Amino acid sequence: MNATFADIHAAADYIGPGAIEVPLYQTEIFDICRRSSPFGQRIKQVPATGHPSRFFEETAIPNPGTNGFVNPRSIVPPVVSPTRIELSVPLKAIVAQINYNLFDIEVGDQQKQFSYLQAKDLVDTVSGVMVTHDVALWQGNDTSLSAPTTTQYMGCAAQIAAGGNVATVSTTEKIVTTIKTTVAQMVSNSGYRVRPTAIYANPVLLDLIDQEMMSEYNVVLNTDQITGGFRVKMLSTQAGDLPLIPDWSLPYTPGSGSGTSYVPGSYPAYIVTEDLIEYHWLGDPAPRIFQLGLPNSMTYQYVAVKFGAPVVKGANFAHYQVIVER
Numbered sequence: 001m002n003a004t005f006a007d008i009h010a011a012a013d014y015i016g017p018g019a020i021e022v023p024l025y026q027t028e029i030f031d032i033c034r035r036s037s038p039f040g041q042r043i044k045q046v047p048a049t050g051h052p053s054r055f056f057e058e059t060a061i062p063n064p065g066t067n068g069f070v071n072p073r074s075i076v077p078p079v080v081s082p083t084r085i086e087l088s089v090p091l092k093a094i095v096a097q098i099n100y101n102l103f104d105i106e107v108g109d110q111q112k113q114f115s116y117l118q119a120k121d122l123v124d125t126v127s128g129v130m131v132t133h134d135v136a137l138w139q140g141n142d143t144s145l146s147a148p149t150t151t152q153y154m155g156c157a158a159q160i161a162a163g164g165n166v167a168t169v170s171t172t173e174k175i176v177t178t179i180k181t182t183v184a185q186m187v188s189n190s191g192y193r194v195r196p197t198a199i200y201a202n203p204v205l206l207d208l209i210d211q212e213m214m215s216e217y218n219v220v221l222n223t224d225q226i227t228g229g230f231r232v233k234m235l236s237t238q239a240g241d242l243p244l245i246p247d248w249s250l251p252y253t254p255g256s257g258s259g260t261s262y263v264p265g266s267y268p269a270y271i272v273t274e275d276l277i278e279y280h281w282l283g284d285p286a287p288r289i290f291q292l293g294l295p296n297s298m299t300y301q302y303v304a305v306k307f308g309a310p311v312v313k314g315a316n317f318a319h320y321q322v323i324v325e326r
Helices: 038-042 102-111 117-139 156-162 175-187 203-217
Strands: 014-016 019-021 044-047 053-060 083-089 092-101 166-169 198-201 223-226 230-237 240-246 266-272 277-282 288-293 299-312 320-325
Touching: 038 117, 038 240, 053 299, 083 299, 092 102, 092 117, 102 117, 102 299, 117 156, 117 299, 156 266, 156 299, 156 320, 166 175, 175 203, 175 230, 175 266, 175 320, 198 203, 203 230, 203 240, 203 266, 223 240
Parallel strands: 044 277, 166 320, 198 240
Antiparallel strands: 014 019, 053 083, 092 299, 198 266, 223 230, 230 240, 266 320, 277 299, 288 299
């Protein structure tokens, strides 16, 4: 019988007189991975009414209009009625599974190097579900709330765009002027009491706004702390000072080419009324962990599950998409 031994040169950093150095590691793993976006922390979290989650929206109050003016000595009142519509949002599921091999866990316990690793990986799995959730809140690729076409959310960006309120800022137009005018138009709505509460955009677009304010108006935007512990720039509008919230989960397309062949980039911003954006959750607003036990492969299996979906109420009047070309 021939015994096989591992060559220590494969594991040692240095072998010399009176010294064998083997690799050791810091017991903490360097980790600054992205785990959440501000948007998901600021919108409403409400329990779903079922699947789909249903609600009513009043689109017009009982208003007699000019027919309400009548001869006071011969009153003939016009018949009025409120206008209401039924709407719904289908619930979606996000899941992730992590497996712990029993043998590997016991080796790790015996080595006593990364004793916290099992708990960290489980927490990171939940964080991964939340990152997927945060990205899909804006970018989910479903195209309809009434007739779902994919397993993803219908993203808030798509819901706002489907509402029809879209403005474009050409390369020759001022970004800030267009945004402020758009907010003024929203506030002046005679049918709805619209008060937008925030402007969301990728940090790259917000930097362009900063540069424009400096170069065109010689103004440095003030900062303030908003709900959620974020400190952001504020833009003065007809709806008051609106926070310019940088959101990494909002995509943008940079410009390409040069000279006469330059193709402008596309940078979306969203003027939103956050109180009218809801996440309808089932079971719990946070992901839940279920342990499946030890199957024949002798592995611990944990599944993170999150049920729910976002809905943008008043998409056609309380929110606006602004596409900046630069």
